[in-house]
Amino acid sequence: MANPIYIGYEFKVNPLQPASEILIAELGNAGFESFVEHSEGVTAYIQKDDWNAFILEDIQILKSDEFNISYEFNEIEQTNWNEEWEKNFKPIVVDDLVMVRAPFHDKPNTKYDLVIEPKMSFGTGHHETTHMMIQHILKNDFVNKSVLDMGCGTGVLAILAEKVGATKLDAIDIDNWCYLNSLENVERNDCQNISVYEGDASLLKNKKYDIIIANINRNILLTDIPTYANCLNENGKLFLSGFYEDDLSIIKEKCFENRLTFQNKTLRNKWVGACFAFE
Numbered sequence: 001m002a003n004p005i006y007i008g009y010e011f012k013v014n015p016l017q018p019a020s021e022i023l024i025a026e027l028g029n030a031g032f033e034s035f036v037e038h039s040e041g042v043t044a045y046i047q048k049d050d051w052n053a054f055i056l057e058d059i060q061i062l063k064s065d066e067f068n069i070s071y072e073f074n075e076i077e078q079t080n081w082n083e084e085w086e087k088n089f090k091p092i093v094v095d096d097l098v099m100v101r102a103p104f105h106d107k108p109n110t111k112y113d114l115v116i117e118p119k120m121s122f123g124t125g126h127h128e129t130t131h132m133m134i135q136h137i138l139k140n141d142f143v144n145k146s147v148l149d150m151g152c153g154t155g156v157l158a159i160l161a162e163k164v165g166a167t168k169l170d171a172i173d174i175d176n177w178c179y180l181n182s183l184e185n186v187e188r189n190d191c192q193n194i195s196v197y198e199g200d201a202s203l204l205k206n207k208k209y210d211i212i213i214a215n216i217n218r219n220i221l222l223t224d225i226p227t228y229a230n231c232l233n234e235n236g237k238l239f240l241s242g243f244y245e246d247d248l249s250i251i252k253e254k255c256f257e258n259r260l261t262f263q264n265k266t267l268r269n270k271w272v273g274a275c276f277a278f279e
Contacts, residue, residue: 005048008076011069013041018269019067021128025242026059029217033177041069048075094134100156103188112163115188116154117181129215129241132266132273133157136239137213140275142166148209148231150224151216151242155182155196159189161213169194172203201227211237218243222254229258232278237263241273248272 009032013019020042024035027042031050036043046055056062062069091101091108099108103115130153137157143165149158152171162169171182171194179198186194197203201224212228214221221240228238238260243251245267251274252262260276267273 006045006076007048007051007073009044009071009073011041011071014068019061019069021269022061026061030055030059094131095138097138098134098160112160114156114159116156116185128268128271132268133213133215133239133241134160135266136273136275137161137164145210148212150212150214152182153178155185157213158194159185159191162191162193167193171196172199174200204231207231208233209236213239215241218247221251225254226258229260229278236278238276243272244270245272248274
């Protein structure tokens, strides 16, 4: 089977942050598979078969007056993707307790060591939303809990949840690449209690959990929050991220409609990580 052909976009971004992070998140939702941040902005890649001339029409940050973003694109030669991300993927440490690193990085002295080979999948801890979800996991009781990691990406949140004591975990992603990548990372981290599935919220019929983690975009969250509520045990907790601070009110409203009470939030740049309790 021939290797896929890619289209490469070079974005020049000013100021760099938080615009680069927002741009990457929106491009990821549009189908872009890999990103490289640099001193002038972001390089983004998408398979030619998934590309069309209107691919950027729904990228809202390009319409913002807060940032100056220009771009150009072209078809690129075959690329060794593993080599690309190895050059740019740096380990991160969250609250001096968790390190998220690649297999080729040195083992840390942190309490929790997460070895993640992200390839094209979302969830290395570098993005604000993943970082905040890691913080929520560290601050809450997961011992002997049943957990769902919805939109699991690399599986990093499910892996950490097991390491802090969760005993029955499901990790679900609609993207085949993420599904396969999560399987690899679960095995890489010697996790014994995580089941990985490919699909969407339709897989949750008759499922029950003590804790649900969903780091997905706003529109999917608004659609799926009723399903999450139906899947939570009494006094269960729902951790949500993947949306901006401006969207928190509409997320709260949808949760309230489904017996989910707002507990607290964390903020990182313009992103939110929110906790709700089912009563």
